[in-house]
Amino acid sequence: MHSMIAALTQLLEQALLQQIHDRYGVSYERLSFSVPPRIELGELALPVAFDLARKVKRAPAEIARELAQEAARIPGVWKVEVAGGGYLNFRLDRLGLTLKLADSIDRKLHGLVTGAASSGKVIVEHTNINPNKAAHIGHLRNAVLGDSFVRCLRFLGHEVEVQNYLDNTGVQVADVVVGLEQMERLTLRQVAALEGKFDYYCWDVYARVADFYRQTEANQQHRSRTLQAIEAGNNPTAELAEHVAMRIARAHLATMARINVHYDLLPRESEILHLHFWEKAFELLKARGAIYFVEDGKNRGCWVMKTGERPECEEEAARQELEDDEKIIVRSDGTVTYVGKDIAYQLWKFGLLGLDFFYRPFDSGAGGEVWVTTTERTQGLETPHFGAGRRVYNVIDSRQAYLQSIVLQGLRALGFEEEACNSVHFSYEMVALTPACAMELGFELSEEDSKRTFVLVAGRKGLGVKADDLLDTLLEKALQEVKTRHDLSGEDANAIARVIAVGALRYFMLRFARNTVIAFDFKEALNFEGETGPYVQYAIVRANNIFRKLEEAGENGRFHWRDVEQQSLRAFLAENDDIWELIYQAARLPDVVRQVAQTLELSQVGKFAFHLAQKFNLFYHNYHILSEADASRKKNLLLVVDIVRRQLEKSLELLGCEVPQKM
RNA sequence: GCGCCUGUAGCUCAGCUGGACUAGAGCGUCGGUCUCCGGAACCGAAGGUCGCAGGUUCGAACCCUGCCAGGCGUACCA
Numbered sequence: 001m002h003s004m005i006a007a008l009t010q011l012l013e014q015a016l017l018q019q020i021h022d023r024y025g026v027s028y029e030r031l032s033f034s035v036p037p038r039i040e041l042g043e044l045a046l047p048v049a050f051d052l053a054r055k056v057k058r059a060p061a062e063i064a065r066e067l068a069q070e071a072a073r074i075p076g077v078w079k080v081e082v083a084g085g086g087y088l089n090f091r092l093d094r095l096g097l098t099l100k101l102a103d104s105i106d107r108k109l110h111g112l113v114t115g116a117a118s119s120g121k122v123i124v125e126h127t128n129i130n131p132n133k134a135a136h137i138g139h140l141r142n143a144v145l146g147d148s149f150v151r152c153l154r155f156l157g158h159e160v161e162v163q164n165y166l167d168n169t170g171v172q173v174a175d176v177v178v179g180l181e182q183m184e185r186l187t188l189r190q191v192a193a194l195e196g197k198f199d200y201y202c203w204d205v206y207a208r209v210a211d212f213y214r215q216t217e218a219n220q221q222h223r224s225r226t227l228q229a230i231e232a233g234n235n236p237t238a239e240l241a242e243h244v245a246m247r248i249a250r251a252h253l254a255t256m257a258r259i260n261v262h263y264d265l266l267p268r269e270s271e272i273l274h275l276h277f278w279e280k281a282f283e284l285l286k287a288r289g290a291i292y293f294v295e296d297g298k299n300r301g302c303w304v305m306k307t308g309e310r311p312e313c314e315e316e317a318a319r320q321e322l323e324d325d326e327k328i329i330v331r332s333d334g335t336v337t338y339v340g341k342d343i344a345y346q347l348w349k350f351g352l353l354g355l356d357f358f359y360r361p362f363d364s365g366a367g368g369e370v371w372v373t374t375t376e377r378t379q380g381l382e383t384p385h386f387g388a389g390r391r392v393y394n395v396i397d398s399r400q401a402y403l404q405s406i407v408l409q410g411l412r413a414l415g416f417e418e419e420a421c422n423s424v425h426f427s428y429e430m431v432a433l434t435p436a437c438a439m440e441l442g443f444e445l446s447e448e449d450s451k452r453t454f455v456l457v458a459g460r461k462g463l464g465v466k467a468d469d470l471l472d473t474l475l476e477k478a479l480q481e482v483k484t485r486h487d488l489s490g491e492d493a494n495a496i497a498r499v500i501a502v503g504a505l506r507y508f509m510l511r512f513a514r515n516t517v518i519a520f521d522f523k524e525a526l527n528f529e530g531e532t533g534p535y536v537q538y539a540i541v542r543a544n545n546i547f548r549k550l551e552e553a554g555e556n557g558r559f560h561w562r563d564v565e566q567q568s569l570r571a572f573l574a575e576n577d578d579i580w581e582l583i584y585q586a587a588r589l590p591d592v593v594r595q596v597a598q599t600l601e602l603s604q605v606g607k608f609a610f611h612l613a614q615k616f617n618l619f620y621h622n623y624h625i626l627s628e629a630d631a632s633r634k635k636n637l638l639l640v641v642d643i644v645r646r647q648l649e650k651s652l653e654l655l656g657c658e659v660p661q662k663m
Numbered sequence: 664g665c666g667c668c669u670g671u672a673g674c675u676c677a678g679c680u681g682g683a684c685u686a687g688a689g690c691g692u693c694g695g696u697c698u699c700c701g702g703a704a705c706c707g708a709a710g711g712u713c714g715c716a717g718g719u720u721c722g723a724a725c726c727c728u729g730c731c732a733g734g735c736g737u738a739c740c741a
Binding site: 032034035036037038041045047050083085087128130167170171172175224298299301302307328330331332333335337338339342396398399400401402403429430432452453454456460481485500511512513515516517518519521523524527528529530531532534535537538539541542543545546547548549550595599601603604607610611614617618620621622623624625626627641662663 | 666667668669674675676677679680682683684688689690696699700701703704705706721733734735736737738739740741
């Protein structure tokens with residue numbers, strides 16, 4: 001799938017490459033177009049004449065003029081001009097592009113051109129919250145990035161499978177189980193009877209376990225013992241762990257459903273173990289010599305993988321370094337680390353393990369169809385085919401870059417070079433708190449910390465903003481705003497407030513580049529003005545109001561873009577650069593999304609929507625549409641509004657935001 | 664120590680593979696726009712030696728080197 005604009009650019013490139021070759025005998029691989037500083041100068045610019053000038057020893061402006069003459073005949077091109085001493089500026093056929101775009105929008109393509117087939121299933125793994133406590137704002141960033149990325153890939157025509165991996169047998173779940181069993185002295189039955197928000201309850205338990213471990217050596221030993229019991233299964237501790245993990249997982253799904261995030265499959269770590277995924281991977285790794293057993297030294301009794309690029313470390317002097325370059329895959333107590341299990345999981349994702357899970361639908365209580373892995377086949381149940389992806393994206397914060405590289409090293413060691421290349425660590429920075437925010441939450445900071453620009457969220461300390469709390473606060477604020485403007489029933493007001501709150505939250509999480517640390521601040525996150533989701537929503541609501549009024553005005557008020565008079569529209573577009581710019585920007589949506597698929601910078605979609613909304617608001621201010629006396633001009637204006645609102649709506653949809661009826 | 668990332672307006676951030684210019688937004692500040700399709704909006708002003716110093720290039724916020732400052736990682740946590 002490529003876009004209208006990309007298709008046109010390609011056509012232009014082909015024609016020019018041919019022309020340059022014929023005329024000057026120079027062969028380029030490709031031409032790199034840029035964007036002129038102002039729309040009046042055109043939509044595409046090409047500085048190739050500067051380079052040609054050196055090669056054929058002639059003036060760049062002269063060469064540019066020669067190229068311009070023929071290029072003007074390319075279909076879709078309106079005019080070609082020479083500027084800036086040798087730039088070729090291309091001005092596109094405004095009417096043609098506008099009509100094409102309107103038609104494309106009607107067919108729900110929004111500027112895309114159907115073309116190349118999808119290149120196989122893409123698996124996106126995101127969210128992956130340890131199921132041992134409530135989700136916090138850092139998890140929201142992960143889920144919003146992942147979910148929006150999935151929406152973009154689907155828009156581009158990819159088949160996408162969304163997986164939310166549940167680390168239900170890991171250390172973090174074990175810690176909470178220790179807290180419940182040893183600290184709180186609760187049985188499974190008692191835990192199951194606990195009322196209220198269980199994820200919040202566990203948040204506090206988890207925060208206190210660290211202290212519990214510090215108290216005595218015996219307390220500390222509960223961790224390893226519990227972890228082993230969980231891995232072994234068939235014992236009360238394992239059952240409690242199962243209860244905790246799945247109950248928390250449900251809570252996470254409910255939280256994510258609030259912000260329009262859903263999944264296809266919940267692969268569980270316990271199945272990786274019980275279905276012997278890990279054993280199989282372990283055998284493969286051993287057979288290939290990718291990991292080895294350590295007899296001596298600090299890593300004694302562990303199976304490790306060598307990291308770093310010095311396989312032949314020499315003599316005793318290097319012994320220390322060698323140990324530093326060993327990543328433990330199997331601990332000395334026989335349990336497997338996360339990385340080990342992740343290698344097995346990654347192999348399965350590509351269909352390389354020769355094993356598969358069993359599946360059953362998962363009742364998340366949060367709507368949407370989601371499946372979970374199980375250890376046994378369910379009789380008579382037809383299950384979708386999961387896994388066996390062609391390309392895999394793991395949305396994981398940048399602190400895990402090292403672990404991710406080890407997983408890839410594992411794949412490579414097993415000879416799966418191509419799959420390693422198709423494994424992408426979708427890395428992003430964490431959400432931290434401003435010191436002011438941490439203090440607002442009631443945390444005492446050291447003098448050192450209070451001087452920092454941000455402090456890290458720390459689940460172990462219970463320091464963080466819970467996702468549901470943030471959402472509740474946003475909802476409340478949005479509701480206030482709605483109520484000051486409209487007299488609505490509670491239900492209607494709530495529905496609108498929810499859409500606005502989610503729009504604000506998701507936009508906020510996507511505003512920043514991936515590798516920017518978000519220093520969370522309530523004032524900023526709760527803002528509904530300026531560069532925010534509600535700003536974009538408001539622009540669309542305004543546009544929708546125009547059409548609503550039009551319909552209210554009667555049958556003659558109905559509008560369809562095919563009703564525009566082409567001659568009138570042609571002149572209108574030629575005369576008004578500001579309007580043409582609005583449409584051209586709107587047409588760029590698929591180009592932005594294609595770029596996002598490569599750079600993984602979702603913020604670009606947000607920026608696109610915001611800038612387009614800004615331009616629209618200016619247009620809205622400058623042009624009166626409903627009161628326009630000239631009928632054909634009015635239709636032209638309506639066409640502009642229609643195109644822009646539909647592209648804006650689509651870009652919000654890609655960001656997982658909806659549009660309220662009114663606001 | 665080593666590895667990765669970051670340093671742009673008072674604050675929070677953009678700036679695509681180096682390119683047309685006066686380096687852009689939002690917030691905040693100050694001043695305007697309500698007989699209008701809703702002001703969650705629009706317009707204007709003030710505010711920057713793009714951390715510092717070299718280098719490459721016709722051209723550098725962007726590429727290279729060094730330095731300074733900060734963050735993260737380098738766990739038998741993930």
